[in-house]
Amino acid sequence: MKPFARPVLLCLLALFATPSFAAEPPAPASGSPQHPPGAAVASGHRLATEAGLQVLKEGGNAFDAAVAVSSTLAVVEPISSGLGGGGFFLLHDAKTGKDVMLDAREYAPESATPQQFLDKNGDLDRDRSVNGPWSAGIPGLPAALVELAGKHGRLPLKQSLAPAIRIATEGFPVYERMAKGYASRREVMERYPGTREVYLRNGRPIATGDVFKQPELAHTLALLGDKGFDGFYRGETARKLLAGVKQAGGRWTAQELAGYQVKERAPISFQYRDWKITTAPPPSSGGIALAEMLQILEGWDLAKLDDVQRTHLVVEAMRRAYRDRTFFLGDPDFVTIPQRVLTSPDYAMGLRATINPDKATPSDLLSGNPTPLEDDETTHFSIIDSEGNRVGATQTVNLLYGSGLIPKGTGVLLNDEMDDFALKPGTPNAFGVMGYEANAPKPGKRMLSSMTPTFMESPQRVTVLGTPGGSRIITMVLLGILGYDAGLDAQQVAALPRYHHQWLPDKIEAESGAFTPEVVAGLRKLGHTVDVPGDSAEGGRGSSHVWGNLQTVEWDLRGNVLRGGSDPRNPVGSAEVVAAPAN
Structure with a gap:
């Protein structure tokens, strides 16, 4: 020994x-x-911080503000997170003193067995594990926003999503990190028609200073605000997600999409x-x-x-x-x-x-x-409100721009979190490291995270x-x-x-x-x-x-x-x- x-x-x-x-x-x-003298919000983008403060001024609490910040980051930081990804939300309720974590981590679809990630020689298929539909787990972030608003917030979900919907509709300036990230992932992202429609302008990729508008993502957010869970995991958005995954060669089912649950x-x-x-x-x-x-x-x-x-x-x-x-x-x-x-x-x-x-x-x-x-491209935000409620949230799509796949008509960039599993025990993943049976993929299983x-x-x-x-x-x-x-x-x-x-x-x-x-x-x-x-x-x-x-x-x-x-x-x-x- x-x-x-x-x-x-x-x-x-x-x-x-x-x-x-x-x-x-x-x-x-x-x-x-007994109470803080005001509220504090820190996030990875000025527009997300402002969205959180806006919702607080409208009478929301830290949990409503978290919906606003999270959804706005999903619009303005697509390199890091989005509705097609997941995250962890650590909550403190000042009135009860209770702490809880909402686990909105993605999980493996039934089709994503280890064998699906091997090539004809039995080696790990790198392209399939980090790019396109097979690399994507079932998203959890939209369900977390519904849970935050419904169980912990005091404002309607639609109101807290309003800043993100407005920014997705009106657009925001592309910043350098976003443009450089796209350039590094361009070959993968431009494989998919839905992604090309969002990120190309008359055949030209986004560039620093461009006003980046996402009307389809605004529509998806509006459906989430109007219909809650069913606005994403069932109905119109779900049909488009399933069709987009299938068109790109992957396999999700309506049952596993509608079966997603946030875990407390x-x-x-x-x-x-x-x-x-x-x-x-x-x-x-x-x-x-x-x-x-x-x-x-x-x-x-x-x-x-x-x-x-x-x-x-x-x-x-x-x-x-x-x-x-x-x-x-x-x-x-x-x-x-x-x-x-x-x-x-x-x-x-x-x-x-x-x-x-x-x-x-x-x-x-x-x-x-x-x-x-x-990958490094995750995002985090922290909130304290004037009542003493607190939120610490970390959310991600894994690699830069996740899987690179946007199912047409959704604006939703899917994650590539399947690579966080040990897809082949003893074989390094995209980052040159290995995992074992405790983190091997199984249907419905959530991949290990560092968040x-x-x-x-x-x-x-x-x-x-x-x-x-x-x-x-x-x-x-x-x-x-x-x-x-x-x-x-x-x-x-x-x-x-x-x-x-x-x-x-x-x-x-x-x-x-x-x-x-x-x-x-x-x-x-x-x-x-x-x-x-x-x-x-x-x-x-x-x-x-x-x-x-x-x-x-x-x-x-x-x-x-x-x-x-x-x-x-x-x-x-x-x-x-x-x-x-x-x-």
């Missing part, structure tokens, strides 16, 4: 008899305000220092990984350590959590996940004991293979945060939590430099400027491989320049102040705070 595997295995076996635990809300500071799941909650952390449960891998990493790190006073030592310990916590992500996590409706064990502080204590503070642990001592990823919308509560502050970024989502949220714990405000947290380790490949990836040369040298001296942009010292090409698009809001109870933070890496993002209306 590998040297590291023995203590971890013994720890796992012992903990199956350990009682579960739940974090208690932190006691509020004496004299803390209990969030993962745990304590880190003075903070109660509430975050996403499976089929997101984020919450369990955060619980492991933060409870490992709680054994050290990170503020007293130098940059090299602190980064080393954070990386070692990342390494262990991502190893467990690979082997244990999948759709909880299909696989048994030892969640109580993996989120236990006793398990974290056992992992902490395996960390050498003076030397990197080679990942090959933590036997196994890499974990499935999702990690998160709440933080302490006697002094309440925050909401999240980000896109594929497998780096979890570590970006981790660094954001550590930033808030160190006393940073929302905008400082959104701007934090980022680094990442995911067990395999065994290297630290970092943004440009995240580490000084001295820190890089110190980490390498401890035995780490460090991959930074433009640096070939380790024989690599260096990682990408910048990552993610973190959006966060905070309520500072000490002065009853609201703040928003929007990632400066994204020039079209926006965080806005408005005062509560006078009584």
Whole structure:
């Protein structure tokens, strides 16, 4: 048995008899305000932030605003999310104190068996797994919008969708990232008549500065607003979706489309220092990984350590959590996940004991293979309203522009989330990584995700945060939590430099400027491989320049102040705070 595997295995076996635990809300500071002084919205696009604020001004709450922000992002960020995709919505009801996660992750259609993704030689068919109808799972986002409005909001769904319908009808300026993303996916997207009708202007692809109108998507949103669930999953839109998938060579059925259900799941909650952390449960891998990493790190006073030592310990916590992500996590409706064990502080204590503070642990001592990823092109938004309701939501279509397929007459760009399954165990997916049986596709099964919308509560502050970024989502949220714990405000947290380790490949990836040369040298001296942009010292090409698009809001109870933070890496993002209306 590998040297590291023995203590971890013994720890796992012992903990199956350990009682579960739940974090208690932190006691509020004496004299803390009962309600925020207004509302705060942070999202990846200014128009979506404005849509959320508009609905709040019309008498809606955070959940109505979430419908407005989510649907508007579906219009203005087609590279990242849309009605043809899915997401996770973490909700806090201020009146009841209840937290819940709406799981609107896509699921596998009955036709999408592993055999359908193999070529004649038995190898994984890359084109089929990421492009076109076979790559698409049954969408969940429209059902989530219906659920948010019907069970949690106070305005009619149609009213909250109105900003998105208006923007889809009138159009908005194409921004650089959107145009460049289309150029990189043009060959795939222009295979399909419905996509060409939306994205080509007299045979010319969209360009930066064009006014991009989507009347068919506006009509689809209007049907959703008028008829709710049936406006998308049955009737006119459903018929067009089914016809478009069939025309492109895929197979969906009316029964599985109409059978989609949003799942209400209990969030993962745990304590880190003075903070109660509430975050996403499976089929997101984020919450369990955060619980492991933060409870490992709680054994050290990170503020007293130098940059090299602190980064080393954070990386070692990342390494262990991502190893467990690979082997244990999948759709909880299909696989048994030892969640109580993996989120236990006793398990974290056992992992902490395996960390050498003076030397990197080679990942090959933590036997196994890499974990499935999702692409960077996801989106997140965070909301707090004047009543104290909160929403953290992360939504996606997976790759840039998803599958590239828009069924004619719908304006709906379908996801390519099937590639987030382990379509062929032991074979890398589009991102060069592998998965196993826990994440193998089955009809109705939801693919594993990294999306990690998160709440933080302490006697002094309440925050909401999240980000896109594929497998780096979890570590970006981790660094954001550590930033808030160190006393940073929302905008400082959104701007934090980022680094990442995911067990395999065994290297630290970092943004440009995240580490000084001295820190890089110190980490390498401890035995780490460090991959930074433009640096070939380790024989690599260096990682990408910048990552993610973190959006966060905070309520500072000490002065009853609201703040928003929007990632400066994204020039079209926006965080806005408005005062509560006078009584």
